[in-house]
Amino acid sequence: MTPVLEIKGLEAGYGPLRVLHGIDLTVAEGERVGILGLNGHGKTTMLRAIVDLVDWRQGEILYDGESIMKAPTFALARRGVVLMPQGDALFPGLSVKDNLDSGAYPGGSWRKRKERRDYVCEIFPRLSERLNQVVGTLSGGERRMCSIGRGLMSEARLYLVDEPSLGLGPGIAKGICDTLMTLDLQGGALLIAEQNRPLIDGKIDRAFRMHGGELTPDTGEDGGH
Amino acid sequence: MTGVIVTTINLTAIYALVALGISLTWAGLGFLNMSAGVMYAGAAYGAWLVSTEISTNVVVVLLGGILTGIVFGALVCLTVFLPLDGKPNWEIRTITATLALSFVGVNIYQWKFGPQFKQFEPLFSWLPQFRLGDALVKSTVTGTVIATAVVVTIVLIYIGSSRIGLGVRALTQSAEGAALVGINRRTAAFAILGVSGAFVGLAAVLLGQTFFVEPNSGYVPLIKGLIVALLGGLGSLRGAVIAAFMVALCEALTLQYFGGAWVLITLFLLISIVLIIRPRGVAGVLETTRA
Known part of the structure; x- marks a missing residue:
């Protein structure tokens, strides 16, 4: 194989x-x-x-x-190929929702972004409470969750x-x-x-x-x- | 005093348009578009041609200016951004290249249209004039404010809700992060320069209601746009709008109380004070995250 x-x-x-x-x-x-x-x-x-x-x-x-x-x-x-990098490389001025959705940017994933976002929020419930919060104001742990969540948004x-x-x-x-x-x-x-x-x-x-x-x-x- | 308010609102609309284009290009692509002036004059000529050859309908002429601006944005992308992206000394080379494009453009306009002034038919004469306190609000001012509000709202909604718009916003925050989620900077550049061109094109038609169009008519809007974009904090769209208001208010107050000769002096003082207090501009993008 x-x-x-x-x-x-x-x-x-x-x-x-x-x-x-x-x-x-x-x-x-x-x-x-x-x-x-x-x-x-x-x-x-x-x-x-x-x-x-x-x-x-x-x-x-x-x-x-x-x-x-x-x-x-x-x-x-x-x-x-998805890299979840050291330092997160998130978009600090955008909301958690926008950051997560950006992970679904590749064509086919975009249409499924809502269900993927629900899936990520299931894994990291903390993010579902912060969806409209600007990422730059999150704590380090929340940012890491968001970075990993973003990586999970695409297939x-x-x-x-x-x-x-x-x-x-x-x-x-x-x-x-x-x-x-x-x-x-x-x-x-x-x-x-x-x-x-x-x-x-x-x-x-x-x-x-x-x-x-x-x-x-x-x-x-x-x-x- | 209401006269000052009316002038301020009118100037804010125009300055914000040019500055938004410059600031968006800086934030998304990292280059200072010195050819915004030639884009402006090109869009003004485009709209003027539409109004003389096709139709004087306000929507058609406005669309003519906006579409010409978008075409010029795509041209800047093709001739400056794509060839220089990722090359050494990129910042300086893009400034030089866009300046060169400016000179070439002005000479082409001279050759094609000659030095004669062109004038638009009034686009908004069908709108009523009315009095606001002791000031007369001309139909051009009303038209300018409405057209700006409509176009900026449409563009901001598009940028705020579409996939391409998210790509543009992501690019303004982190080029590496954008690449990691699959955003192609080179494709997004067309969207960014297109939007920038649309704003500049609209400004050209609106200002064309007051000033004549000639080959060099883009220089003053370029300088004002640069001042506003720097004052607002390069890269910040919110800052560009706030700074446009500040510059417009400064100009309107100076005109009212000191006379036109003092406008540049008070403007220079305003810029100096703001940049001493806030070197990154009013709302300069400090890509901070919580410690």
Whole structure:
């Protein structure tokens, strides 16, 4: 079966800086794969490289068997590759409802935005109370819920989740990670970067460790907390 | 005093239109459209041609100006935005390119229409004139305010409720966030510059009721539009409307109490004071989120 995501010899960086050194990774349908590692070792760069948000990248990235090395970020989103980024990249001056609806921007999803929004509000009931509130005034946890909710608004096939627990209190972080880990992937796949190992331990199918821009299978010994 | 109010409302409508176009382009695409003046003059000529060749019906002439403005917006997109998007030194290059477009446009107008002034037939003479206190509200003022209110309302409702409109609003907030949800900045650019052109086009027809149309007639509206957009806070549509009102009030009060010669001086003082107190303008977009 064709994997959802296949990365071969990926190198990427910013300006003269090479952050990733020959990354190889395959993610199959229905899989949840974790990337563990400390800050500053390339987890975020790897996820951003997949959606063409780095200065440069070399190697090969296949999505459903097709190369996406020339596809711009917006085109990947339309094809079902959704990044829930560190820092959320929400639209601070727009309401929660508008932010969520923007996640359904890709053509086919727009018509189903109301039912998708109801689905997201079911997962994060807090958001349903805040639908008309401007996102810039939400708390950090609510913003993260909104960012993840936005990612769930389209019918994505590959979810890329970058440090969902970053900057959040332990209770909220656990709640958000548990939600992500129990999502119905509907034949898609999920790749999650997280430095807080206990939050995803036992809930993912495979784990890798990112260290110094190199990806190795996780042995469960260290690399996280 | 009612005279000041009437003048203020009339000028607010015109200035807000040009400034909204400039501010929207800045917010959504990150470039300062210095060719707004040539778009203005082009739309004025377009509407004038419609009124002389097709019909003098008010709706037809207004649509002529708006549609010509939209076409000019698309031209700016094709000749400046698309070729330069993502290139190094993008901010400076777009300013240079839109300025160049301005000079080319003015020369084309000179060549095509000559330096003679063109004048519109009055579009709103069918509207009644009436007295408001001690001031006479001319039909042109009533027409200007109604036309502006109708067009701005339609556009704002469209931007506030449609899919494309959400794309435009998202782009004004975060280019990266917009790309991550599948918004194509290059397609949205046509919508943004089209709306901007429509506003400028409408302003051209409305101001054409008072001033003659000639090749350089876009420069003053461009400068006023830039002043208002900067004063309001580049990128803020609400700020553009507030600043348009402030500039219009400042001009109306100065005209009333000091005379026309003082208008630029009081305007300069107003801008200096506001930008010293609020460097980002009245409602400058500070993309803040709660800590």
